[in-house]
Amino acid sequence: MRKVKINIRDIAKLANVSVATVSRVINGSPNVSEKTRKKVLKIIQEYDYHPSAFAQKLSKAKTQIIALLIPYERGFILSDAFFPPLIKGITEILDKNEYNIMLSMLEAPYIPEKYIQLYKRGIVDGYILANVKKDDPFPEILYEENIPFVSVGKVSTKLKKYPYVDTDNIKGAFDATLYFLEKGHRRIALLKGNHNYSFIQERYEGYTLALKKYGIRPDPKLIVEESLTIDGGYKAMKKLLKINNPPTAVLACSDYMAIGAMNAILEENWEIPEDISIIGFDDLYIDARIEPPLASVRQEIEEMGKEAAKLFLHILDNPTDFEPKILPATFIWRRSAG
Amino acid sequence: MRKVKINIRDIAKLANVSVATVSRVINGSPNVSEKTRKKVLKIIQEYDYHPSAFAQKLSKAKTQIIALLIPYERGFILSDAFFPPLIKGITEILDKNEYNIMLSMLEAPYIPEKYIQLYKRGIVDGYILANVKKDDPFPEILYEENIPFVSVGKVSTKLKKYPYVDTDNIKGAFDATLYFLEKGHRRIALLKGNHNYSFIQERYEGYTLALKKYGIRPDPKLIVEESLTIDGGYKAMKKLLKINNPPTAVLACSDYMAIGAMNAILEENWEIPEDISIIGFDDLYIDARIEPPLASVRQEIEEMGKEAAKLFLHILDNPTDFEPKILPATFIWRRSAG
DNA sequence: CTGAAAGCGCTTACAG
DNA sequence: CTGAAAGCGCTTACAG
Numbered sequence: 001m002r003k004v005k006i007n008i009r010d011i012a013k014l015a016n017v018s019v020a021t022v023s024r025v026i027n028g029s030p031n032v033s034e035k036t037r038k039k040v041l042k043i044i045q046e047y048d049y050h051p052s053a054f055a056q057k058l059s060k061a062k063t064q065i066i067a068l069l070i071p072y073e074r075g076f077i078l079s080d081a082f083f084p085p086l087i088k089g090i091t092e093i094l095d096k097n098e099y100n101i102m103l104s105m106l107e108a109p110y111i112p113e114k115y116i117q118l119y120k121r122g123i124v125d126g127y128i129l130a131n132v133k134k135d136d137p138f139p140e141i142l143y144e145e146n147i148p149f150v151s152v153g154k155v156s157t158k159l160k161k162y163p164y165v166d167t168d169n170i171k172g173a174f175d176a177t178l179y180f181l182e183k184g185h186r187r188i189a190l191l192k193g194n195h196n197y198s199f200i201q202e203r204y205e206g207y208t209l210a211l212k213k214y215g216i217r218p219d220p221k222l223i224v225e226e227s228l229t230i231d232g233g234y235k236a237m238k239k240l241l242k243i244n245n246p247p248t249a250v251l252a253c254s255d256y257m258a259i260g261a262m263n264a265i266l267e268e269n270w271e272i273p274e275d276i277s278i279i280g281f282d283d284l285y286i287d288a289r290i291e292p293p294l295a296s297v298r299q300e301i302e303e304m305g306k307e308a309a310k311l312f313l314h315i316l317d318n319p320t321d322f323e324p325k326i327l328p329a330t331f332i333w334r335r336s337a338g
Numbered sequence: 339m340r341k342v343k344i345n346i347r348d349i350a351k352l353a354n355v356s357v358a359t360v361s362r363v364i365n366g367s368p369n370v371s372e373k374t375r376k377k378v379l380k381i382i383q384e385y386d387y388h389p390s391a392f393a394q395k396l397s398k399a400k401t402q403i404i405a406l407l408i409p410y411e412r413g414f415i416l417s418d419a420f421f422p423p424l425i426k427g428i429t430e431i432l433d434k435n436e437y438n439i440m441l442s443m444l445e446a447p448y449i450p451e452k453y454i455q456l457y458k459r460g461i462v463d464g465y466i467l468a469n470v471k472k473d474d475p476f477p478e479i480l481y482e483e484n485i486p487f488v489s490v491g492k493v494s495t496k497l498k499k500y501p502y503v504d505t506d507n508i509k510g511a512f513d514a515t516l517y518f519l520e521k522g523h524r525r526i527a528l529l530k531g532n533h534n535y536s537f538i539q540e541r542y543e544g545y546t547l548a549l550k551k552y553g554i555r556p557d558p559k560l561i562v563e564e565s566l567t568i569d570g571g572y573k574a575m576k577k578l579l580k581i582n583n584p585p586t587a588v589l590a591c592s593d594y595m596a597i598g599a600m601n602a603i604l605e606e607n608w609e610i611p612e613d614i615s616i617i618g619f620d621d622l623y624i625d626a627r628i629e630p631p632l633a634s635v636r637q638e639i640e641e642m643g644k645e646a647a648k649l650f651l652h653i654l655d656n657p658t659d660f661e662p663k664i665l666p667a668t669f670i671w672r673r674s675a676g
Numbered sequence: 677c678t679g680a681a682a683g684c685g686c687t688t689a690c691a692g
Numbered sequence: 693c694t695g696a697a698a699g700c701g702c703t704t705a706c707a708g
Contacts, residue, residue: 017678018678018679019680020704021678033677048458051459052459058683058685058701059702060703065440088445100461101441101442103406103441105426107426120386121391122390234627259627289568289597347686356694356695357687357695358696359693362694371694389685393685394685395686396685396686396702397685397686398686398687
């Protein structure tokens with residue numbers, strides 16, 4: 001262990017200058033003679049001095065730390081492949097701006113008050129939220145208290161305008177459904193997640209919009225709600241295979257659901273895509289590598305992370321003047337789609 | 339935005355006590371009369387006062403923040419399913435101890451010095467490292483500078499004793515290989531990851547140890563190094579299928595490799611497990627849900643996170659008196675193993 | 677270009 | 693049980 005931590009006063013003494021001058025050198029102020037700067041820098045090097053971040057914070061304003069809050073439910077699976085690229089994107093932007101990330105994964109039900117402290121106690125400058133459900137009260141609390149935040153994915157419908165980044169889920173589901181329609185399918189099922197996330201609602205909307213374009217009214221029998229997991233997809237598909245007039249095409253709200261559905265279909269000895277075509281959502285790493293390869297809708301997750309970070313930095317200076325950001329969703333054809 | 343932030347002096351004035359007393363109330367000191375405490379608490383409530391964490395840090399010692407450092411390589415995939423449970427485990431323990439996590443995902447090659455600052459500038463009390471390669475200099479730097487850290491997974495071989503938690507990879511690979519041997523297999527291939535992680539070396543060791551027990555010398559032709567990905571497994575398996583006397587059983591260093599290998603095997607119209615049996619590593623969510631279900635070796639990732647956090651808290655008080663923690667790896671039989 | 681001094685918001689002996 | 697005061701390690705007008 002280092003003996004006693006050296007501080008700015010020690011450096012000042014050693015360099016024969018005042019603390020003010022050392023501080024100026026540290027902060028790259030132009031009001032220091034080159035000679036003095038060098039002298040001080042040398043001592044700093046020599047003694048491996050690093051100014052205390054907390055002491056600096058206390059004098060300055062911003063903390064340069066942001067909290068990344070990710071609520072989740074016990075046993076959740078769906079977002080395994082979501083967080084790493086998201087965090088990577090966020091990190092990339094924040095790093096450049098010398099911001100650090102405080103990470104909180106919160107098992108639901110969590111207590112918002114506890115995490116608001118991070119801001120109220122001056123530890124963070126604000127929040128980036130991810131994986132937040134539509135009825136989560138946290139965004140509204142932040143909004144009311146004028147605490148800077150950005151949400152990855154839409155959240156509450158009560159807030160009129162708040163900063164978020166999201167994928168164009170409606171368009172993504174629309175395009176996938178449209179593909180089926182153009183291929184001649186008319187009985188198209190939707191495996192709808194049964195969680196209260198906005199993206200599920202939107203994928204549902206995209207699906208119905210496409211049907212509407214072809215004058216088709218959504219058939220409630222073809223819309224099955226289940227968990228977004230493989231097991232959920234399996235269960236949902238089993239139900240669909242039992243109805244009188246089963247679908248010839250299936251859009252799933254997640255690739256895991258789609259994989260579960262594929263299992264169910266193959267188990268009953270139907271062929272994919274010959275008997276039933278299928279498209280998932282998320283474009284998981286494995287999609288291209290299963291049999292048959294799974295068509296999907298890709299989100300630009302890392303890009304969302306970057307945009308979320310940028311938007312956050314923006315609202316710090318412009319609390320009211322901002323635009324939510326919608327990133328494209330891209331339909332990726334693979335053999336399962338027929 | 340709140341007007342001006344209220345501070346301890348304001349509260350003291352409002353409550354008609356000294357700042358010292360307010361501080362005592364905040365910190366739950368017993369040396370305050372019940373009456374005074376109530377009075378102060380009421381004002382604190384009323385004005386929604388939250389003591390500045392940084393100011394507290396400056397007076398107290400520890401920061402109650404830990405850095406979680408995760409280096410990774412561009413395009414890496416393997417650990418998608420690793421981080422969420424790991425972080426969850428770490429969070430659970432640290433939360434209880436009122437510790438926060440500062441997260442840094444570092445794209446290689448990263449500059450260790452940059453991240454050491456987090457400690458030197460007093461932002462964090464130390465580090466938890468994950469996904470660190472054997473030749474990464476970071477652990478050694480931390481060690482030499484007496485900076486508290488815990489590694490998830492073994493790292494450098496140069497350090498004699500350092501705090502880490504790990505899976506018993508040797509035993510895991512040993513058990514899987516032994517299963518094959520007991521089933522009568524004698525030509526058992528190893529799909530070895532080509533990355534410089536200690537777990538790969540250890541899985542290799544477990545494999546050879548089991549062979550040795552049966553008096554079998556490892557056949558270099560049956561050990562193929564490739565990336566830990568699906569594509570890597572596919573490539574490796576293709577090679578193996580081309581040799582004169584192909585293996586009848588395959589142990590892969592990751593499930594993704596195993597899945598790639600399965601693709602290659604099925605593509606050549608061999609049957610799993612009839613012609614070739616296969617076991618992976620990691621016990622991914624999808625393993626039980628593909629055809630045939632993939633046998634694997636399970637690590638207790640969330641548990642590792644917990645143990646890492648516990649160990650970290652321990653070494654903070656006992657820098658030299660600690661024991662590394664090895665968690666069990668469990669062979670999970672599924673049909674692919676035969 | 678440089679320094680003395682006040683201040684950031686707390687904690688903690690010390691004295692009573 | 694309570695308060696006055698020093699101190700944690702910085703930054704930043706202010707004066708020169």
